[in-house]
Amino acid sequence: MPQPLSARDTIRVNDLLLTVPLLTGAVWPKPLGQAALQPVLVSLSIPHDISSTASTDDLSHTINYSLLCSLLRDSLNDKTPPLETLEALAVRIFDVLFSRLGSDPVVGQAHLKVVQSRAPLNCKAVGVESVAASSSGSSWTADYVKHLCEDLECSTIIGVNTCEREERQNVRVNISIERWDSVVQRHNWVDFRFLTRTLHEKIGRSSYLTLEALASYIAEVTLRHLRVASSDLSQAIPFVTVKAAKPSAIVFASSSEIEIRRTYSDYPEAFARERKIEDYTVDITHTAALALGSNLGDRFYNIELALRLLEASRTVLGSDANVAVVNTSFLYESAPMYVTDQPSFINCACMIETNLTPSKLLEFLKAIETTVGRVPSIRNGPRAVDLDIILYDNTVIDTRQSPRKELDDLEGELVVPHPRLAEREFVLRPLNDMIPDAVHPLLHKTVSALLAALEVLSETAPMCKVVPFPICPLPVDYVFPHPSVDAVPPTLTYWTYPSASGQTRRKTRASSPWRTRVMATLNTTPDSFSDGAAHNTLPAALEYAQSAVDAGTGILDVGGYSTRPGAAFITPEEEISRVGPCIAAIRTAHPQLPISIDTFRPDVARAAISAGANCINDVYAFTGQESYPFPEALQTEDASRTCMSEMKKAAREFAVPVVLMHSRGDAGTNKDYDAYGYAGPSQTVLEGVRVELGAKVDLIVKGRGGVRRWFVIVDPGVGFSKTLDGNLEVLRDAAAITADVYVGSGNRQRNALAGYPQLIGASRKSFLGVILEQATGRKKEPKERGWATAAAGDGRTFPPDHLRNRSSHDGTRQIISFKSIHRTRTLLAESNVGHA
Numbered sequence: 001m002p003q004p005l006s007a008r009d010t011i012r013v014n015d016l017l018l019t020v021p022l023l024t025g026a027v028w029p030k031p032l033g034q035a036a037l038q039p040v041l042v043s044l045s046i047p048h049d050i051s052s053t054a055s056t057d058d059l060s061h062t063i064n065y066s067l068l069c070s071l072l073r074d075s076l077n078d079k080t081p082p083l084e085t086l087e088a089l090a091v092r093i094f095d096v097l098f099s100r101l102g103s104d105p106v107v108g109q110a111h112l113k114v115v116q117s118r119a120p121l122n123c124k125a126v127g128v129e130s131v132a133a134s135s136s137g138s139s140w141t142a143d144y145v146k147h148l149c150e151d152l153e154c155s156t157i158i159g160v161n162t163c164e165r166e167e168r169q170n171v172r173v174n175i176s177i178e179r180w181d182s183v184v185q186r187h188n189w190v191d192f193r194f195l196t197r198t199l200h201e202k203i204g205r206s207s208y209l210t211l212e213a214l215a216s217y218i219a220e221v222t223l224r225h226l227r228v229a230s231s232d233l234s235q236a237i238p239f240v241t242v243k244a245a246k247p248s249a250i251v252f253a254s255s256s257e258i259e260i261r262r263t264y265s266d267y268p269e270a271f272a273r274e275r276k277i278e279d280y281t282v283d284i285t286h287t288a289a290l291a292l293g294s295n296l297g298d299r300f301y302n303i304e305l306a307l308r309l310l311e312a313s314r315t316v317l318g319s320d321a322n323v324a325v326v327n328t329s330f331l332y333e334s335a336p337m338y339v340t341d342q343p344s345f346i347n348c349a350c351m352i353e354t355n356l357t358p359s360k361l362l363e364f365l366k367a368i369e370t371t372v373g374r375v376p377s378i379r380n381g382p383r384a385v386d387l388d389i390i391l392y393d394n395t396v397i398d399t400r401q402s403p404r405k406e407l408d409d410l411e412g413e414l415v416v417p418h419p420r421l422a423e424r425e426f427v428l429r430p431l432n433d434m435i436p437d438a439v440h441p442l443l444h445k446t447v448s449a450l451l452a453a454l455e456v457l458s459e460t461a462p463m464c465k466v467v468p469f470p471i472c473p474l475p476v477d478y479v480f481p482h483p484s485v486d487a488v489p490p491t492l493t494y495w496t497y498p499s500a501s502g503q504t505r506r507k508t509r510a511s512s513p514w515r516t517r518v519m520a521t522l523n524t525t526p527d528s529f530s531d532g533a534a535h536n537t538l539p540a541a542l543e544y545a546q547s548a549v550d551a552g553t554g555i556l557d558v559g560g561y562s563t564r565p566g567a568a569f570i571t572p573e574e575e576i577s578r579v580g581p582c583i584a585a586i587r588t589a590h591p592q593l594p595i596s597i598d599t600f601r602p603d604v605a606r607a608a609i610s611a612g613a614n615c616i617n618d619v620y621a622f623t624g625q626e627s628y629p630f631p632e633a634l635q636t637e638d639a640s641r642t643c644m645s646e647m648k649k650a651a652r653e654f655a656v657p658v659v660l661m662h663s664r665g666d667a668g669t670n671k672d673y674d675a676y677g678y679a680g681p682s683q684t685v686l687e688g689v690r691v692e693l694g695a696k697v698d699l700i701v702k703g704r705g706g707v708r709r710w711f712v713i714v715d716p717g718v719g720f721s722k723t724l725d726g727n728l729e730v731l732r733d734a735a736a737i738t739a740d741v742y743v744g745s746g747n748r749q750r751n752a753l754a755g756y757p758q759l760i761g762a763s764r765k766s767f768l769g770v771i772l773e774q775a776t777g778r779k780k781e782p783k784e785r786g787w788a789t790a791a792a793g794d795g796r797t798f799p800p801d802h803l804r805n806r807s808s809h810d811g812t813r814q815i816i817s818f819k820s821i822h823r824t825r826t827l828l829a830e831s832n833v834g835h836a
């Protein structure tokens with residue numbers, strides 16, 4: 001006990017019986033939010049100088065404890081509003097004491113003990129003690145709180161005798177937890193039910209030789225529980241006293257007993273690393289890697305919802321909380337690893353910056369799992385989303401009792417780095433997308449080295465990457481039950497592509513096959529249509545869409561503002577009026593077809609998505625027309641900055657894939673075709689695309705408010721700001737653009753474009769015309785460039801016949817043409833084109 005009660009004289013009330021409604025603590029708990037009437041015993045000690053009462057023998061000089069008891073009974077009975085816990089009850093009693101008895105004679109201090117008998121199973125009583133003082137009025141402060149757990153009974157193997165090793169015997173344990181801190185602070189409250197259950201299980205499983213070792217183990221388990229349960233690691237340090245007895249051990253004495261008192265510093269092994277965490281304050285930002293997985297329901301929706309809830313931490317946890325997703329991995333599809341009769345998993349990882357301590361973060365993640373998992377149609381089913389803390393700064397945390405056991409039972413435990421990290425491709429591969437060079441604090445190997453080691457052992461093909469497309473616009477009757485975040489759209493479809501180059505289709509593990517997809521492009525500028533009349537636009541557009549679908553097109557790209565050199569300026573409103581109705585009509589006719597909007601204007605992108613587009617295709621990669629030179633343009637041009645932030649917002653809000661193309665700003669005014677001198681004399685354009693587009697993609701994907709990495713498709717921009725040779729260089733070795741290599745000359749960095757899927761748009765561009773002219777000596781019109789386009793793309797995936805059929809339709813402008821989205825492509829020897 002502390003020494004607050006300094007007066008020589010004390011007035012006591014012992015074991016006053018009150019019956020109060022409590023939300024927790026019933027032997028068999030009521031459903032959440034329902035109170036049960038519970039008997040509690042209240043004992044009070046109030047220091048009070050009784051000398052005048054003693055000399056006058058007059059009751060009026062002392063505190064009337066009859067009055068005191070009736071005050072408590074009046075304000076705390078079965079009609080009181082429900083109280084959350086015993087601690088809340090203690091706070092209420094102090095309120096009553098100091099407010100009602102604040103008058104003469106003054107109660108300056110009180111020591112309170114509230115005991116609930118037969119509360120949790122397996123233990124006779126639990127209770128809370130606290131000491132509070134008031135110097136003026138009804139306000140009071142408390143600076144000591146003690147939790148009691150009396151006569152916890154467990155049967156276990158304990159002792160050195162042969163028969164003690166064979167048969168369980170009872171041990172009886174009293175535990176008290178003392179903290180020099182206020183009972184008002186919630187982080188000092190104890191979940192008795194959970195603690196006693198944990199202790200009962202763990203003691204039952206132990207088999208110590210001595211009571212001393214058992215008592216020490218019990219103290220450690222209790223301390224661990226307090227550490228994990230409390231969200232605020234800067235709280236007052238608890239001291240745990242354990243009294244343990246073996247009632248049946250000694251025949252001629254009632255029991256043999258031991259008493260110990262312990263705190264964190266008594267277990268340097270277990271708490272050494274954690275004690276560092278204790279010092280963290282809310283100002284310090286920590287970096288953590290989280291893994292996300294889903295194999296239930298709309299898996300993409302589940303993951304996006306979990307991420308949005310994570311980013312809404314302030315709404316959920318309060319304004320002090322701070323969680324920002326600053327980096328994401330690609331998204332992967334993989335067959336389930338341990339249990340195989342389940343649907344395939346969608347996995348990814350993200351990096352967050354947060355001020356939450358590991359235990360608070362874990363608690364938050366569990367809450368998100370619960371929220372996302374509340375799928376009405378599935379009760380008690382598997383979880384819709386799984387969230388794990390993989391890394392937290394460089395810290396090692398392990399709250400388990402025996403690290404080698406219980407690998408599969410981490411419920412309620414915190415183990416960081418994740419113990420199965422090294423054997424899980426679905427964790428390592430996403431981590432490798434973000435932090436390949438991070439070193440595992442226990443294994444002392446980089447993430448990329450761990451992944452490489454796993455790949456050597458693995459007999460299965462690597463997982464596939466996927467790009468999901470949402471349903472746009474949201475169905476009119478769509479119900480989204482999470483008001484704290486923007487509505488997450490359901491998923492329309494998703495594309496699969498290999499996670500590494502060289503992977504063949506046969507070895508693909510995912511459930512959906514991957515292949516090169518073809519993009520058909522539809523230009524809605526009026527002069528694109530044969531008669532140039534607006535009323536023809538819709539039927540013609542629908543006809544093109546139908547023919548594209550018939551030909552097996554993967555996605556239809558709709559544009560309303562030409563980016564070709566010298567194209568006439570049009571306002572965003574005009575652009576919207578061209579693309580909006582077209583997209584809406586095509587969406588109605590082809591609900592399953594992914595549609596991209598070719599624009600660099602945020603307003604147009606939003607309008608198009610509302611009409612039914614579910615992908616943004618931007619030739620300026622979110623930096624607008626004035627985006628060269630980059631990144632300087634972003635500093636100097638407000639338009640560029642606004643464009644970047646607005647496009648990111650739109651892409652994020654609607655959760656749509658984005659195609660980001662390499663270019664050097666407005667093609668009409670900018671003819672800066674060279675100065676790609678980033679590397680030596682060879683492959684300078686390739687390197688230029690990696691460096692220039694890489695910087696933009698990094699800006700779009702990384703940091704707070706970034707677009708998820710799995711939504712990004714990169715386009716090297718064939719025909720944009722490149723010479724003929726530059727275009728050919730890109731086409732010949734397009735795979736190199738997204739290869740995992742180092743780029744830049746001086747301060748070499750990993751290629752920022754590594755691993756992204758690529759869109760290559762070569763169709764009928766003028767450089768093909770130039771090649772054809774060189775080969776045939778005759779100028780070729782765009783419509784005569786069909787075969788060359790097919791050669792530049794992939795003749796096998798798209799029937800060139802079809803190109804020919806369409807060419808009769810398109811008048812003078814490119815209306816429908818074909819791009820392909822794929823990852824690895826090496827093609828186009830000049831002679832091929834010559835043959836075309």
Ligand SMILES: *[C@@H]1O[C@H](CO)[C@@H](O)[C@H](O)[C@H]1NC(C)=O
Nearest residue numbers: 059060064065066067068070
């Ligand atoms: C003490 O309180 C009781 C109950 O309120 C009352 O009946 C009694 O008269 C009080 N005694 C004195 C001396 O005030």
Ligand SMILES: *[C@@H]1O[C@H](CO)[C@@H](O)[C@H](O)[C@H]1NC(C)=O
Nearest residue numbers: 150151172173174243244245
């Ligand atoms: C535990 O506390 C109860 C009540 O104070 C007491 O009767 C019992 O003897 C204690 N047991 C041990 C093992 O100290």
Ligand SMILES: *[C@@H]1O[C@H](CO)[C@@H](O)[C@H](O)[C@H]1NC(C)=O
Nearest residue numbers: 287326327351433434435702
């Ligand atoms: C991802 O984010 C982390 C943490 O901010 C950073 O260290 C890392 O360099 C980023 N990785 C990539 C590939 O951008």
